[in-house]
Amino acid sequence: NAGxxxxxxxxxxxxxxxxxxxxxxxxxxxSMYWYRQDPGMGLRLIYYSxxxxxxxxxxxxxxxxxxxxxKREFSLRLESAAPSQTSVYFCASSVATGPQPQHFxxxxxxxxx
Amino acid sequence: xxxxxxxxxxxxxxxxATVAFNCTYSNSASQSFFWYRQDCRKEPKLLMSVYSSxxxxxxxxxxxxxxxxxxxxxxxxxxxSDSATYLCVVINSGGNQFYFGTGTSLTVIP
Numbered sequence: 001n002a003g004x005x006x007x008x009x010x011x012x013x014x015x016x017x018x019x020x021x022x023x024x025x026x027x028x029x030x031s032m033y034w035y036r037q038d039p040g041m042g043l044r045l046i047y048y049s050x051x052x053x054x055x056x057x058x059x060x061x062x063x064x065x066x067x068x069x070x071k072r073e074f075s076l077r078l079e080s081a082a083p084s085q086t087s088v089y090f091c092a093s094s095v096a097t098g099p100q101p102q103h104f105x106x107x108x109x110x111x112x113x
Numbered sequence: 114x115x116x117x118x119x120x121x122x123x124x125x126x127x128x129x130a131t132v133a134f135n136c137t138y139s140n141s142a143s144q145s146f147f148w149y150r151q152d153c154r155k156e157p158k159l160l161m162s163v164y165s166s167x168x169x170x171x172x173x174x175x176x177x178x179x180x181x182x183x184x185x186x187x188x189x190x191x192x193x194s195d196s197a198t199y200l201c202v203v204i205n206s207g208g209n210q211f212y213f214g215t216g217t218s219l220t221v222i223p
Contacts, residue, residue: 098208099145
């Protein structure tokens, strides 16, 4: 029972490189989310997908793009990585948006030099 | 003003103590509230929802005070395994914005 799976677990990039973070859930959830977590800032929502075929901006979308590939998968892309995007990235899913608890993957630690 | 604010702590308490955390929110129309627990270098995990009437799960009690716009988490009879960071989450009335607090660090000391 994997829940939410993120790949890779760790990555180091150079400024300007591109990269896609992958997320898949096996709980048949409709909604999926991407967050970043920085010291002293807490978790901040980057993008979310309320249901298959839809995506919406969260609090900090600049510099990122997302794709809801199907109901299971939601990817996050950095087109031109910047040092300010060094962070821990978490993917989460829930049955639906609204008053529903979210289940998190174990994170991707991304460093941009 | 931040949507959600928490005292970062750290709270260092002896085993068996009772400890309480608060989390204040700025939007009076906020709809739903949760407490999560996050261990060092791990993902957040749902601890409990917060209901208007207050709710209890074993040693943990969550309460909502809409008039003063805060939620609280009370932990009784603290265990070493309770050491973690506790995050509050506030969801707006539209159900499409989710605000996490920065977390309160708890260390339970033998």
